[in-house]
Amino acid sequence: NEYLKGFVIAPAENANVILGFDTDNIQMRLYTYAVTTTVSDKETDFEISSGNEDFNGVTTDRSGTNFEGLTNQREDLVSSQTSHITYIQGSSGVYTKVTFPSMNSIYDYGESVLIRAELILVPSLQNNFRDLPSTLNFYETNNLRNDLGDAITTTSSSGSTVAVSASLISNTVTGEYYYFANISDYLKEQLQGNYFDTSEGLLIGFPSSAQSYEANTLFITDSRANGLETKLNLYFLKYE
Numbered sequence: 001n002e003y004l005k006g007f008v009i010a011p012a013e014n015a016n017v018i019l020g021f022d023t024d025n026i027q028m029r030l031y032t033y034a035v036t037t038t039v040s041d042k043e044t045d046f047e048i049s050s051g052n053e054d055f056n057g058v059t060t061d062r063s064g065t066n067f068e069g070l071t072n073q074r075e076d077l078v079s080s081q082t083s084h085i086t087y088i089q090g091s092s093g094v095y096t097k098v099t100f101p102s103m104n105s106i107y108d109y110g111e112s113v114l115i116r117a118e119l120i121l122v123p124s125l126q127n128n129f130r131d132l133p134s135t136l137n138f139y140e141t142n143n144l145r146n147d148l149g150d151a152i153t154t155t156s157s158s159g160s161t162v163a164v165s166a167s168l169i170s171n172t173v174t175g176e177y178y179y180f181a182n183i184s185d186y187l188k189e190q191l192q193g194n195y196f197d198t199s200e201g202l203l204i205g206f207p208s209s210a211q212s213y214e215a216n217t218l219f220i221t222d223s224r225a226n227g228l229e230t231k232l233n234l235y236f237l238k239y240e
Contacts, residue, residue, distance in 0.1 A: 018215045023048045058091045074146050079222040085124050086222065090206050090214040097141065099201035107194060109236065116235040117187045121166060121179040122228045124221040129177055133218060136166040136179055136204050143199040154185045178228050
């Protein structure tokens with residue numbers, strides 16, 4: 001017996017387009033005929049009815065770009081090697097990683113309490129600012145594993161646990177665009193015990209559905225753009 005293993009829908013080699021299909025409306029129709037005393041035609045439809053019968057595969061070619069050194073999950077590509085730009089990309093699984101290597105220096109300020117931590121992320125000029133996503137999500141990671149951990153959370157005013165996200169702040173008049181996130185609870189937890197494990201960090205990505213199923217790209221600068229700077233603002237209550 002011979003088996004038909006399936007089909008692949010793929011773009012031409014130099015195609016500059018990404019197309020999505022609604023699997024609820026995709027089917028394959030097989031036309032057969034049987035020869036007995038007469039010839040009878042038959043049509044058989046094969047529909048995609050479960051996630052076990054289809055999958056998406058995304059391959060990337062970053063050669064000739066600032067990111068051609070990004071080849072595997074286990075090795076970081078620091079922004080100093082990519083013209084001080086990092087990026088997030090849906091479908092291909094690219095996240096921006098943020099670490100805090102000098103965080104332990106806060107203990108040099110004497111007796112003080114961290115009361116607020118604000119992370120500012122500035123989109124680089126490579127973006128189409130009309131298409132910036134409205135929110136970004138945060139996930140825990142570790143330099144030893146470099147994997148996608150749990151989403152970081154905080155407690156809302158109603159007492160419920162909610163995911164921490166970065167919101168887009170925009171001013172079309174001045175051309176200022178940046179993402180703002182309150183990561184106070186995350187850093188307070190990490191600073192317990194009067195020590196910060198600098199191997200810990202955050203992965204920043206699109207909301208889960210966009211990260212998995214959409215091919216959007218967001219470039220973030222690690223320095224300045226449009227007069228704004230990517231940075232972490234820390235606010236302390238100091239005892240004197």
